[in-house]
Amino acid sequence: MVKFTAKEAAFLKSNEVCRLATASKDAKPQVTPVMYAMDGTAFVIAVDYGTKKLKNVRENPSVALVVDRLRPTRAVAVEGTCEVYERGPEYLRLLELLMKRFEFYRKNPWVEGESPIFRLTPQKAVSWGLGLGRVGA
Numbered sequence: 271m272v273k274f275t276a277k278e279a280a281f282l283k284s285n286e287v288c289r290l291a292t293a294s295k296d297a298k299p300q301v302t303p304v305m306y307a308m309d310g311t312a313f314v315i316a317v318d319y320g321t322k323k324l325k326n327v328r329e330n331p332s333v334a335l336v337v338d339r340l341r342p343t344r345a346v347a348v349e350g351t352c353e354v355y356e357r358g359p360e361y362l363r364l365l366e367l368l369m370k371r372f373e374f375y376r377k378n379p380w381v382e383g384e385s386p387i388f389r390l391t392p393q394k395a396v397s398w399g400l401g402l403g404r405v406g407a
Contacts, residue, residue, distance in 0.1 A: 271393075278397050279308075281344060282308055285337050285339070286305050287303055287304065287305055287306070290302050290315065290335045292327055292330070294329055295330050297330075300326060304317070305372060307370070308367075309364065309389065311391075312392070314388070317388060327352045328354065332350075343398070348393075349394040350393045350394070351390070351391055353388070355387045355388075356386050356387075357382040
């Protein structure tokens with residue numbers, strides 16, 4: 271399990287958008303910008319039915335993402351596994367995290383079964399521009 275440094279955790283909490291990379295069962299990659307909330311060290315991402323990223327994660331739960339800024343250059347990149355939630359207590363808990371973080375979701379709420387939620391558990395992380403954090407890819 272990945273433990274983020276204090277600077278990495280603060281950086282992740284100060285951003286709202288990441289680039290999520292998924293791949294089909296045939297390893298065809300796709301990258302999509304998505305909004306995220308944090309659940310400890312896990313990333314929580316709402317998706318829509320019918321999207322390529324949902325199809326990919328169902329076929330291949332290995333994913334990666336990057337949260338970055340150009341000026342000054344800073345980034346945290348992770349590789350991990352993704353679970354899909356559509357109903358139940360864990361779904362509702364993750365939905366609450368998204369609602370707390372994003373006004374957009376509070377203004378446009380949904381119910382169980384309306385929008386799947388990903389929970390990405392990092393297994394590897396690298397960062398740069400954040401002091402003495404991890405370096406390398």
